[in-house]
Amino acid sequence: MERMKPSNNVLLKVEGLRKYFPVRRGFFQRVIGWIKAVDDVDLEVYQGKTLGLVGESGCGKSTIGRLILKLLEPDEGRIIYQGREISSVSQDEMKPLRKEMQIIFQDPFGSLNPRMTVGQSIEEGLRTLGVKGHGERRTRVGDLLETVGIGPDVADFYPHEFSGGQRQRIGIARALSVEPSLIICDEPVSALDVSIQSQIINLLKDLQNKLGLSYLFISHDLTVVGYISDTVAVMYLGHIMEYAPADELFDNPLHPYTLALLSAIPTPDPDVRHEQKGLVGDVPSPFNPPPGCKFQGRCPLVEDRCRIEEIDVYRVHEEHTVRCWKVVKK
Amino acid sequence: MGNRLAWIGLIIICILAGTALLAPFLAPYDPLAIDLPGELEGPRAGHPLGQDKLGRDILSQIIYGSRVSLLVGLVVVGISLAIGVSLGALAGYFGGVLDTILMRLVDILLAFPGILLAIALAGILGPSLNNIILALCVLGWVGYARLVRGQVLAEKNREYVLAAKALGGSHPRIIVRHILPNVFAPVIVEATFGLAGVILAESSLSFLGLGPQDVPTWGKLLNEGAQYLLFAPHVATFPGMAIMLTVLGFNLLGDGLRNRWDVKRSA
Numbered sequence: 001m002e003r004m005k006p007s008n009n010v011l012l013k014v015e016g017l018r019k020y021f022p023v024r025r026g027f028f029q030r031v032i033g034w035i036k037a038v039d040d041v042d043l044e045v046y047q048g049k050t051l052g053l054v055g056e057s058g059c060g061k062s063t064i065g066r067l068i069l070k071l072l073e074p075d076e077g078r079i080i081y082q083g084r085e086i087s088s089v090s091q092d093e094m095k096p097l098r099k100e101m102q103i104i105f106q107d108p109f110g111s112l113n114p115r116m117t118v119g120q121s122i123e124e125g126l127r128t129l130g131v132k133g134h135g136e137r138r139t140r141v142g143d144l145l146e147t148v149g150i151g152p153d154v155a156d157f158y159p160h161e162f163s164g165g166q167r168q169r170i171g172i173a174r175a176l177s178v179e180p181s182l183i184i185c186d187e188p189v190s191a192l193d194v195s196i197q198s199q200i201i202n203l204l205k206d207l208q209n210k211l212g213l214s215y216l217f218i219s220h221d222l223t224v225v226g227y228i229s230d231t232v233a234v235m236y237l238g239h240i241m242e243y244a245p246a247d248e249l250f251d252n253p254l255h256p257y258t259l260a261l262l263s264a265i266p267t268p269d270p271d272v273r274h275e276q277k278g279l280v281g282d283v284p285s286p287f288n289p290p291p292g293c294k295f296q297g298r299c300p301l302v303e304d305r306c307r308i309e310e311i312d313v314y315r316v317h318e319e320h321t322v323r324c325w326k327v328v329k330k
Numbered sequence: 331m332g333n334r335l336a337w338i339g340l341i342i343i344c345i346l347a348g349t350a351l352l353a354p355f356l357a358p359y360d361p362l363a364i365d366l367p368g369e370l371e372g373p374r375a376g377h378p379l380g381q382d383k384l385g386r387d388i389l390s391q392i393i394y395g396s397r398v399s400l401l402v403g404l405v406v407v408g409i410s411l412a413i414g415v416s417l418g419a420l421a422g423y424f425g426g427v428l429d430t431i432l433m434r435l436v437d438i439l440l441a442f443p444g445i446l447l448a449i450a451l452a453g454i455l456g457p458s459l460n461n462i463i464l465a466l467c468v469l470g471w472v473g474y475a476r477l478v479r480g481q482v483l484a485e486k487n488r489e490y491v492l493a494a495k496a497l498g499g500s501h502p503r504i505i506v507r508h509i510l511p512n513v514f515a516p517v518i519v520e521a522t523f524g525l526a527g528v529i530l531a532e533s534s535l536s537f538l539g540l541g542p543q544d545v546p547t548w549g550k551l552l553n554e555g556a557q558y559l560l561f562a563p564h565v566a567t568f569p570g571m572a573i574m575l576t577v578l579g580f581n582l583l584g585d586g587l588r589n590r591w592d593v594k595r596s597a
Contacts, residue, residue, distance in 0.1 A: 069496050095498055103492070103493065105493065110489045111490055111493055113511075114490075115512055116508075121493075124497050125498075128497050171493070178497060178498070
């Protein structure tokens with residue numbers, strides 16, 4: 001299969017993606033404003049590689065995942081999968097693409113149907129794949145459960161009989177059931193204990209090596225993202241603020257928001273005092289934000305220009321872009 | 331404690347169901363056999379619940395009457411569930427214009443006083459078993475539709491439903507296989523209370539003479555008994571107790587189910 005060979009081919013390309021949610025009030029449900037959940041986002045996921053998407057909660061990172069899978073309809077922009085534009089295809093035309101892209105969710109409790117055995121949940125994907133015959137599907141379910149490290153003989157148990165980590169593995173098995181090329185990992189370890197987190201991350205890495213999977217890995221945890229990703233996109237209030245290869249981002253971070261995130265990573269050594277560029281305040285409400293840079297309210301470098309004009313994306317070099325005019329040399 | 335009451339409710343319902351099924355074997359007399367010398371005789375050996383104005387055995391009539399009550403209850407709730415669950419699920423899942431139209435229709439129907447509408451309908455259509463069922467179904471589905479719509483609305487954005495969509499499940503499959511099994515608990519509870527309500531409504535219509543004429547019903551017995559309440563109270567008392575016990579049984583069971591499932595959902 002072609003997806004086994006590692007390459008630098010672009011599997012998924014997202015251009016100028018936008019999703020605004022209307023805010024309605026009053027008896028007639030009048031639209032009084034918009035929440036710009038995803039605002040002019042460009043992304044690329046390479047075959048067999050991982051793109052990390054990091055940002056605080058509510059910044060729109062999960063929305064991006066759902067837009068790519070067409071679980072939500074984008075307002076604007078292009079989603080190109082293997083050279084094919086899919087942002088405007090109908091749900092019916094989307095059917096064959098369902099086998100290509102899958103999703104793993106954050107909440108291991110809410111993401112499995114409580115009234116289906118895990119075997120039945122996984123079988124749903126096998127039906128889509130067109131695996132005929134109950135016996136054949138059962139065998140495949142066993143194989144999938146084996147692949148994610150649980151063992152084949154639990155197919156008849158219900159989700160509540162498993163721990164959080166095991167459920168996350170079941171969610172992964174379900175995603176793998178259609179033999180996808182791209183998996184959107186929507187905060188897959190955020191709800192788990194730290195010890196379990198590393199197991200799941202390593203499972204995802206193993207599966208990537210074995211099956212040549214590509215990941216869009218969404219998380220609020222920069223350490224986790226840095227560990228698993230080849231490239232990282234830093235998101236704030238619907239905008240991608242900085243976009244760079246993982247090493248580059250950690251060695252040479254430019255955007256003040258990235259710097260703040262990096263300085264907030266706790267160090268395991270209590271004697272090391274590190275410089276806190278900690279942020280003041282909370283993420284502002286995404287509802288009708290002021291013009292200019294989205295980060296202006298919390299930025300240490302803010303100037304008048306940041307409050308007036310829409311800030312462009314600047315290319316630092318081939319693979320590194322940043323949405324801040326202050327940190328790029330003219 | 332609540333658990334024990336629910337069991338009592340279930341036992342009452344089982345007795346009722348057994349009585350309805352085995353009526354021909356349990357009833358000591360033909361419920362319609364007239365025995366004029368026994369007119370309005372009170373309870374005694376041979377006629378443990380007494381006789382009515384034509385000397386018909388009241389126990390036998392109550393036993394046969396349970397068939398009508400249970401039949402009307404089951405059929406009306408069954409039809410109402412089928413309509414209400416389907417429409418509610420469609421409205422909740424697809425939303426949009428369909429949802430708006432259906433829910434405004436529901437609002438309009440809810441604005442009618444239910445029993446009055448049923449009386450009017452049964453009056454226009456004429457007194458019979460089928461017409462009573464029809465009259466009660468016209469409003470019966472409305473509550474289920476609202477309930478199911480709300481539940482589906484809450485459930486359809488849960489991650490397991492999104493996962494099923496992402497896996498390529500069709501809309502009907504997602505509704506039927508994924509969402510509905512997860513909203514059934516409150517619907518079953520509602521249906522249990524609904525059975526009590528329908529049986530009560532059927533008795534009311536029969537009491538007003540709008541029920542089936544050719545078979546004994548509890549409502550009709552009650553109506554007859556009301557005329558002799560002062561000097562032959564047994565004629566009205568025993569069918570009244572049958573209605574009360576039945577309604578109580580379904581309500582106890584409904585309460586028990588509600589408590590049990592609420593606990594499970596929050597665990």
